Amino acid sequence: MKRGELCIKKGSGDICGAECGESYGADNREGIFADNGNLRLRQKTLLLHSCCGPCSTSVVERLARDYDITIFFYNPNITDEGEYRRRLEAQRSFIEIFNSSPTAPARVALVVGTYEPNVFIRACEGHEGDPEGGVRCEICFSLRLAKAAEHASLHGFDCFSTTLSVSPHKDHAAIARIGGRLGMQCGVEFIAEDFKKHNGYARSVELSKAYGLYRQSYCGCEFARGGGRPESGDRSKSGCGRLIK
Numbered sequence: 001m002k003r004g005e006l007c008i009k010k011g012s013g014d015i016c017g018a019e020c021g022e023s024y025g026a027d028n029r030e031g032i033f034a035d036n037g038n039l040r041l042r043q044k045t046l047l048l049h050s051c052c053g054p055c056s057t058s059v060v061e062r063l064a065r066d067y068d069i070t071i072f073f074y075n076p077n078i079t080d081e082g083e084y085r086r087r088l089e090a091q092r093s094f095i096e097i098f099n100s101s102p103t104a105p106a107r108v109a110l111v112v113g114t115y116e117p118n119v120f121i122r123a124c125e126g127h128e129g130d131p132e133g134g135v136r137c138e139i140c141f142s143l144r145l146a147k148a149a150e151h152a153s154l155h156g157f158d159c160f161s162t163t164l165s166v167s168p169h170k171d172h173a174a175i176a177r178i179g180g181r182l183g184m185q186c187g188v189e190f191i192a193e194d195f196k197k198h199n200g201y202a203r204s205v206e207l208s209k210a211y212g213l214y215r216q217s218y219c220g221c222e223f224a225r226g227g228g229r230p231e232s233g234d235r236s237k238s239g240c241g242r243l244i245k
């Protein structure tokens with residue numbers, strides 16, 4: 001709930017009536033608030049940082065009934081500008097397809113952050129040779145989630161999250177730790193769901209194929225593109241994860 005709204009917790013039947021400014025946990029995704037004396041159902045607003053269109057497909061499918069979603073595309077880690085444009089286009093395509101579906105439970109909005117690869121390159125100085133999954137990746141998560149937390153706070157979102165955990169290559173514990181810390185700093189709840197669980201990654205591959213989305217063959221930065229992990233050859237057209245045939 002936004003600060004100052006009169007609220008009751010979903011299903012509790014217990015009117016709070018205080019200007020508490022508290023947010024509900026992930027199991028209380030909706031709220032009821034007073035609108036000129038009338039109680040009205042309202043979904044929590046979620047700023048969903050997205051690493052790419054393919055990873056966002058299964059996350060949006062999972063959350064669209066429970067949250068009012070705005071996708072936040074901020075990815076300075078994609079150091080090749082042509083690649084960045086292709087991924088942004090895939091993100092736009094997915095949102096257009098999703099929003100035009102008659103079965104979509106809600107429309108999804110898009111906010112595109114500044115493309116600033118130099119910020120990423122500077123932040124990773126000294127970690128260019130780190131293996132994928134090492135310190136450089138934690139710096140990368142922090143950069144992207146810090147911008148998402150800042151935007152969510154500035155624009156009054158109830159919570160924020162990221163599609164990064166869809167990938168089998170991404171450390172959910174690190175994402176949850178970093179997102180939680182930034183959420184505390186910015187006063188916005190971080191939804192720390194591991195979106196690869198419950199078939200989330202396989203579903204993202206399935207939906208990306210069905211929608212004809214561009215699926216990249218490497219994570220994003222020029223350092224990972226050179227190889228990094230020995231199994232990188234398995235990642236052709238895999239979104240941010242390994243190809244499932």
Ligand code: SF4
Binds near residue numbers: 137140220223224
């Ligand atoms: S490998 Fe991926 S997560 Fe790690 S620093 Fe590069 S773009 Fe970021």
